[in-house]
Amino acid sequence: MEFSFNVNLVLKERLTVLHGGGGGGGRLKSFRRDPHNSEIGAIVNEMGVASSKAQGLKAPITSYARFMQLPDQTIYLLKDSEMNNGNGSVLGFIKTGRKRLFLTDNRTLLHEVEPLCIMDFYVHETQQRRGHGKELFENVLQEEGLSAFEVAIDRPSSKFLSFLQRHYQLSSYVKQNNNFVVFDKFFTTCSHVDHGRGMHRRHSLPSSMHANTNGVTAGRSRGLRMSLSPLKNNE
Numbered sequence: 106m107e108f109s110f111n112v113n114l115v116l117k118e119r120l121t122v123l124h125g126g127g128g129g130g131g132r133l134k135s136f137r138r139d140p141h142n143s144e145i146g147a148i149v150n151e152m153g154v155a156s157s158k159a160q161g162l163k164a165p166i167t168s169y170a171r172f173m174q175l176p177d178q179t180i181y182l183l184k185d186s187e188m189n190n191g192n193g194s195v196l197g198f199i200k201t202g203r204k205r206l207f208l209t210d211n212r213t214l215l216h217e218v219e220p221l222c223i224m225d226f227y228v229h230e231t232q233q234r235r236g237h238g239k240e241l242f243e244n245v246l247q248e249e250g251l252s253a254f255e256v257a258i259d260r261p262s263s264k265f266l267s268f269l270q271r272h273y274q275l276s277s278y279v280k281q282n283n284n285f286v287v288f289d290k291f292f293t294t295c296s297h298v299d300h301g302r303g304m305h306r307r308h309s310l311p312s313s314m315h316a317n318t319n320g321v322t323a324g325r326s327r328g329l330r331m332s333l334s335p336l337k338n339n340e
Contacts (some may be wrong), residue, residue: 110147118238180201183196197232257291260284
């Protein structure tokens with residue numbers, strides 16, 4: 106997706122990782138006066154709208170204003186620096202977050218867990234089938250230290266399910282009442298699930314997701330991790 110401004114001046118790396126939440130904390134101070142805050146907001150908003158249209162949703166589920174109210178969410182943005190006459194173009198994004206879920210396995214046992222959730226996933230229509238989606242997804246897994254079967258997916262599209270089957274051989278799952286999808290291997294392999302009976306244990310946040318106090322860290326995903334302040338009403 107192209108923008109009227111130079112994307113390369115806003116997103117410095119091929120992969121940029123944004124952390125939500127706009128209130129307090131040392132890790133946010135570096136970005137309270139970020140000169141590109143409004144451009145970052147425009148990118149997140151436009152990508153959120155495009156994702157909702159691609160999924161046939163009535164309204165976007167990703168917006169910058171909402172994202173900045175949720176400190177447990179993360180957005181991964183992938184760009185191509187050479188597109189748009191060298192001004193850069195955004196190829197796609199993934200939004201993740203931790204959510205407390207009640208999930209039923211294929212034995213009808215109920216489990217209470219707090220896994221990493223894929224909340225939104227979109228690659229621009231002109232850039233699909235070029236490996237960009239897998240690059241995004243692999244970076245999320247690497248950053249979190251997880252395998253594909255360890256994440257929960259909120260209302261995945263048929264394209265996303267086909268993607269997971271093609272690249273990760275994941276196809277068997279129990280349909281959940283909350284519209285999340287977790288694959289059978291989630292219950293049989295993951296350490297946060299009691300394999301003998303239903304359980305009530307919450308999944309703790311891995312140490313790799315604790316931001317440092319400088320506001321920016323070079324993550325294992327070979328990208329830039331950023332914590333940003335929310336847009337002002339007049340921006």
